Amino acid sequence: MEVAAVAAADTTGAGDVFAAGYIDALLREMPAPEAARHASAVAARFLADREAFWSQTPLQAPLEPET
Numbered sequence: 001m002e003v004a005a006v007a008a009a010d011t012t013g014a015g016d017v018f019a020a021g022y023i024d025a026l027l028r029e030m031p032a033p034e035a036a037r038h039a040s041a042v043a044a045r046f047l048a049d050r051e052a053f054w055s056q057t058p059l060q061a062p063l064e065p066e067t
Contacts, residue, residue, distance in 0.1 A: 008047040018043040 021042030025035030
C-alpha cells in the first residue's frame with residue numbers, strides 16, 4: 001500500500017493518531033485496507049500541521065453506554 005509522504009518536524013503522537021484513525025474507520029465498518037488508508041491519511045494530516053489538525057477536527061459527542 002502506498003501512502004503519500006509528508007514532512008514532519010516531530011513525530012510525537014503520530015502512532016496514537018494513526019491508531020485512533022484506524023479505530024474510527026473500523027467503527028464506521030470500513031474494511032481493514034480502507035481503514036489503514038484512512039488512518040494513514042489522518043496521521044499524515046496531523047504530522048503536516050498539528051495546530052490546524054486540532055482546530056479543524058470536529059469532536060463528536062461521547063457515546064452513550066448501552067443498557
